[in-house]
Amino acid sequence: MGGDHGPSVTLPACQAFLAAHPDAELLLVGRAEALAPAQGWARCRIVAAEEVVEMDDPVEVALRRKKDSSMRVAIAQLRASGEQPAAAHACVSAGNTGALMAVSRYLLKTLEGIDRPAIATVLPNERDRYTTVLDLGANVDCTAEHLLQFAVMGAALVTAVEGTAQPSVGLLNIGEEVIKGSETIKRAGERLREAGERGLLNFHGNVEGNDIFKGTTHVVVCDGFVGNVLLKSSEGLAAMLTSFIKQEFTRSAYAKLAALVALPVLRHFKHRVDHRRYNGAALLGLRGLVFKSHGSADAFAFEQALNRAYDAARHRLLDRVHEGIREILTAMPAAPDDTVAEPQPA
Amino acid sequence: MGGDHGPSVTLPACQAFLAAHPDAELLLVGRAEALAPAQGWARCRIVAAEEVVEMDDPVEVALRRKKDSSMRVAIAQLRASGEQPAAAHACVSAGNTGALMAVSRYLLKTLEGIDRPAIATVLPNERDRYTTVLDLGANVDCTAEHLLQFAVMGAALVTAVEGTAQPSVGLLNIGEEVIKGSETIKRAGERLREAGERGLLNFHGNVEGNDIFKGTTHVVVCDGFVGNVLLKSSEGLAAMLTSFIKQEFTRSAYAKLAALVALPVLRHFKHRVDHRRYNGAALLGLRGLVFKSHGSADAFAFEQALNRAYDAARHRLLDRVHEGIREILTAMPAAPDDTVAEPQPA
Numbered sequence: 001m002g003g004d005h006g007p008s009v010t011l012p013a014c015q016a017f018l019a020a021h022p023d024a025e026l027l028l029v030g031r032a033e034a035l036a037p038a039q040g041w042a043r044c045r046i047v048a049a050e051e052v053v054e055m056d057d058p059v060e061v062a063l064r065r066k067k068d069s070s071m072r073v074a075i076a077q078l079r080a081s082g083e084q085p086a087a088a089h090a091c092v093s094a095g096n097t098g099a100l101m102a103v104s105r106y107l108l109k110t111l112e113g114i115d116r117p118a119i120a121t122v123l124p125n126e127r128d129r130y131t132t133v134l135d136l137g138a139n140v141d142c143t144a145e146h147l148l149q150f151a152v153m154g155a156a157l158v159t160a161v162e163g164t165a166q167p168s169v170g171l172l173n174i175g176e177e178v179i180k181g182s183e184t185i186k187r188a189g190e191r192l193r194e195a196g197e198r199g200l201l202n203f204h205g206n207v208e209g210n211d212i213f214k215g216t217t218h219v220v221v222c223d224g225f226v227g228n229v230l231l232k233s234s235e236g237l238a239a240m241l242t243s244f245i246k247q248e249f250t251r252s253a254y255a256k257l258a259a260l261v262a263l264p265v266l267r268h269f270k271h272r273v274d275h276r277r278y279n280g281a282a283l284l285g286l287r288g289l290v291f292k293s294h295g296s297a298d299a300f301a302f303e304q305a306l307n308r309a310y311d312a313a314r315h316r317l318l319d320r321v322h323e324g325i326r327e328i329l330t331a332m333p334a335a336p337d338d339t340v341a342e343p344q345p346a
Numbered sequence: 347m348g349g350d351h352g353p354s355v356t357l358p359a360c361q362a363f364l365a366a367h368p369d370a371e372l373l374l375v376g377r378a379e380a381l382a383p384a385q386g387w388a389r390c391r392i393v394a395a396e397e398v399v400e401m402d403d404p405v406e407v408a409l410r411r412k413k414d415s416s417m418r419v420a421i422a423q424l425r426a427s428g429e430q431p432a433a434a435h436a437c438v439s440a441g442n443t444g445a446l447m448a449v450s451r452y453l454l455k456t457l458e459g460i461d462r463p464a465i466a467t468v469l470p471n472e473r474d475r476y477t478t479v480l481d482l483g484a485n486v487d488c489t490a491e492h493l494l495q496f497a498v499m500g501a502a503l504v505t506a507v508e509g510t511a512q513p514s515v516g517l518l519n520i521g522e523e524v525i526k527g528s529e530t531i532k533r534a535g536e537r538l539r540e541a542g543e544r545g546l547l548n549f550h551g552n553v554e555g556n557d558i559f560k561g562t563t564h565v566v567v568c569d570g571f572v573g574n575v576l577l578k579s580s581e582g583l584a585a586m587l588t589s590f591i592k593q594e595f596t597r598s599a600y601a602k603l604a605a606l607v608a609l610p611v612l613r614h615f616k617h618r619v620d621h622r623r624y625n626g627a628a629l630l631g632l633r634g635l636v637f638k639s640h641g642s643a644d645a646f647a648f649e650q651a652l653n654r655a656y657d658a659a660r661h662r663l664l665d666r667v668h669e670g671i672r673e674i675l676t677a678m679p680a681a682p683d684d685t686v687a688e689p690q691p692a
Contacts, residue, residue, distance in 0.1 A: 174574040209575040210582025228520040229555040236556025258608040
């Protein structure tokens with residue numbers, strides 16, 4: 001039901017997803033009448049939920065008032081109850097991010113040893129691959145321990161979804177040298193290096209903002225404030241450049257002609273940087289797989305979010321995160337002072 | 347002497363600058379033999395300095411060992427001594443940023459009431475204007491008071507260099523609502539709102555990463571960690587997109603033909619986003635005007651840094667910053683707890 005377009009986008013995406021994945025089953029959660037077009041689809045069941053969390057609903061409304069929301073019912077499908085296994089392996093929503101995180105935390109709880117869940121997304125890089133970045137806004141302040149946990153979770157995500165065996169991890173900083181950054185970042189660097197030396201993680205070292213788009217490492221970890229600014233400023237810069245290119249190619253009769261000639265080339269370029277291709281952020285650290293599609297996603301983009309959730313479930317992302325965190329906790333218990341600072345929710 | 351290219355870039359830039367500004371005088375500081383081509387230029391004097399701070403010299407070397415470096419001697423030209431007025435109104439360097447800030451702080455000291463100097467640069471925006479962003483890496487942690495001071499200094503810079511009377515200021519955050527962000531950011535928002543209500547500042551409110559490139563406000567303030575990540579990731583994204591466009595336009599014979607046809611359009615686009623046009627970051631909060639050119643600047647870019655320094659000096663940037671800070675300190679003295687957290691140098 002969520003996102004800017006609701007079922008007019010999500011239903012066609014689900015149909016395409018089902019066609020492409022003959023072993024997949026879908027539970028569609030929402031208002032029966034809105035989901036009626038899906039009635040009778042093979043490997044698809046409609047789960048009724050009368051309420052909808054609106055894009056601008058405060059977290060409290062999603063959490064306390066709309067108890068029969070499609071978001072909440074969908075997330076609840078991930079919970080086993082007693083002998084009954086969970087109805088679904090993963091949940092995908094295009095709804096309100098803050099509400100999705102809050103309801104997921106409330107219903108699913110965090111994995112043992114995880115202080116705070118994180119949001120991970122991918123950004124394109126010069127190597128024509130993706131760089132996974134986390135956290136993107138779930139936690140405005142982070143301790144060194146949180147950043148270490150983000151590294152473990154991000155690496156597990158890349159292994160599960162992209163099949164990379166030992167994904168490299170970079171710590172986002174303002175210089176490559178270990179003496180750079182705040183006390184928290186320096187301490188995080190020490191913990192990450194230790195994890196690297198113990199073979200628990202493929203830690204590359206500090207990386208800088210440009211390394212994300214160079215593709216220096218598979219994973220880049222940062223606190224949610226920095227990650228959010230980074231993501232939104234990148235979106236803003238890309239939007240500005242796109243608008244400038246459009247303006248230039250419509251500025252004169254000659255420019256319009258040039259645009260016609262250059263169209264196949266520009267299309268190829270556009271495809272290459274098409275953010276719809278990597279839609280689907282992962283909420284990591286929960287006892288269930290929750291993926292967040294961009295609210296403005298079209299059917300193609302929403303299908304990619306479904307694909308990412310499907311790959312994550314099929315390649316046991318939840319177990320991988322759980323195992324990774326358990327290894328770290330056992331081998332490298334946190335010093336008391338690393339867990340003192342209590343960050344605030346975004 | 348500084349930057350990747352030294353006098354082969356800076357001398358032609360100085361020559362062009364002198365030609366364009368008949369009332370300007372230049373002191374060229376560096377090795378006599380390197381600056382020999384400038385001998386005999388009108389309105390230009392060579393000040394000998396035997397040593398050079400290398401781009402990879404640690405700050406300590408610039409500060410304690412190379413006491414006759416061109417950087418140090420150039421900055422010293424900004425100091426009045428006894429009855430003797432300062433020899434120069436502004437200093438421009440393409441050298442090592444960390445060293446430039448450290449030597450400037452040491453020789454010039456900060457203005458009264460300024461805890462920490464900041465580095466401000468401009469980024470292009472969709473309105474075909476510039477957004478001034480600070481801090482860009484001088485201070486990894488900032489208190490609310492620092493962010494307030496950055497706002498005052500950034501506004502003074504925009505007024506001096508761009509002639510905007512009441513530049514609007516945004517506080518970089520992860521949402522527009524006042525409840526967003528860390529405790530420091532929320533406190534900074536309160537202080538900035540208060541300054542706005544008192545008419546000391548044109549405070550717009552919180553802005554997000556994309557607002558920088560939308561041009562929502564003239565000035566955006568953030569701590570140096572966030573600013574540095576933002577700047578470097580934007581550079582990285584721009585570099586990636588440029589390289590993709592180049593690759594696409596050389597991929598095939600047809601693409602190369604299309605490139606020829608589209609060349610005038612692409613040139614216009616390139617000019618519009620040419621970062622050389624806005625080269626020249628300001629070191630603000632010091633008792634002297636110091637500008638930092640990008641190390642990789644060519645002659646055109648270095649000339650822009652000279653232009654910015656010239657405009658800043660001509661329009662009394664130093665006095666404006668001083669007055670702005672004095673007003674704020676008088677009208678809104680800092681609460682003791684706002685100045686407690688002592689940030690670390692980058």
